[in-house]
Amino acid sequence: MGFFDKIKQGLFKTARILNTDIRDLFKQQGRHVDDAFLEELFEMLVKTDMGVAASKEIVDEVRTQHRGRIVEMVEVLDVIKAKLKDLMRQPSEPIRFAEAGPTVVMVCGVNGCGKTTTIAKLTSQFVGEGKKVVLGAADTFRAAAVEQLTVWADRLGAEIVTGPSGSDPASVAHKTIEKAVALKADVAIVDTAGRLQTQKNLMQELEKIRRVMSKQVPAAPHEVILVLDATTGQNGISQAKHFTQAVQCTGLVLAKLDGTAKGGVAVAIRKQLDLPVKYVGIGESAADLVVFEPELFVDALFAA
Ligand SMILES: Nc1nc2c(ncn2[C@@H]2O[C@H](COP(=O)(O)OP(=O)(O)OP(=O)(O)O)[C@@H](O)[C@H]2O)c(=O)[nH]1
Ligand SMILES: [Mg+2]
DSSP states (O other): OOHHHHHHHHTHHHHHHHHHHHHHHTSSSSEEOOHHHHHHHHHHHHHTTOOHHHHHHHHHHHHHHHTTSEEOHHHHHHHHHHHHHHHHOOOOOOOOOOSSSOEEEEEEOSTTSSHHHHHHHHHHHHHHTTOOEEEEEEOOSOHHHHHHHHHHHHHHTOEEEOOOTTSOHHHHHHHHHHHHHHTTOSEEEEEEOOOOTTOHHHHHHHHHHHHHHHHHSTTOOSEEEEEEEGGGTTHHHHHHHHHHHHHOOOEEEEEOGGGOSOTTHHHHHHHHOSOOEEEEEOSSSTTOEEEOOHHHHHHHHTOO
């Protein structure tokens, strides 16, 4: 299955809202673009969680181009799609690999957002490319978290570093980098415990993990990935702001896009944050991660 089909499958709930509602707007052939029409269009866009600001910009564009005219559905769709592509534009930016030594990736986010699963997915990709991967189980808070990552490491053929339950996660991160350097690994990925962006002490703990790694390898962490659960919608914006403040996130993974009718949140995120969406998660298996491509994403959003 190609990228487009996978994303399309992941976005089918969002696409269903958009397509049904857009068709409803055009019950009769052609429609007069008046204030009532524009208001209905606005409500439809907001329902997908793309945010008020983005929805307003799109509606403004439709108004500018078509107000007072009788239009066909496809004319309006073309304006919406073009504006969305414009709003979503970002440099194509998957993981940036270090020129020498291991590329260090730190993964963070709120509880249950999909961090560990995302790490498994990234590992699967990297191992598939012939890279040697060392995982660090710096979520020492829950015993099950270490087990979960260990199972993935064994299954995917990666090395893993763990620490005693309740031990300092920064020390696990430290050992992970040490091992990655010693093994001449290509990538070290450090998992962290879930935390709310408002928990000050836990955010400080995250800062410490970051600091420890940057002392070992000056450019590390090369990537700080924030995983956002797409089903939580607009709260992701607040998460991104706080996590970025604490650990300078370099990009986002939008997980669980397959389970949501709020796929439009990716639009709100691109509009409000200066962070690229690197990948999207569209299922629970190790293969269910795709590089984020804004153009394809927008097309999939409207693919019936
Ligand atoms: N449908 C779907 N489920 C996902 C996706 N990513 C993760 N999940 C599921 O979400 C649940 C939580 O995933 P984890 O990877 O354990 O989340 P976490 O952020 O590591 O959780 P904590 O370590 O407890 O904070 C699991 O049941 C995963 O299988 C996705 O892209 N799609
Ligand atoms: Mg986890």
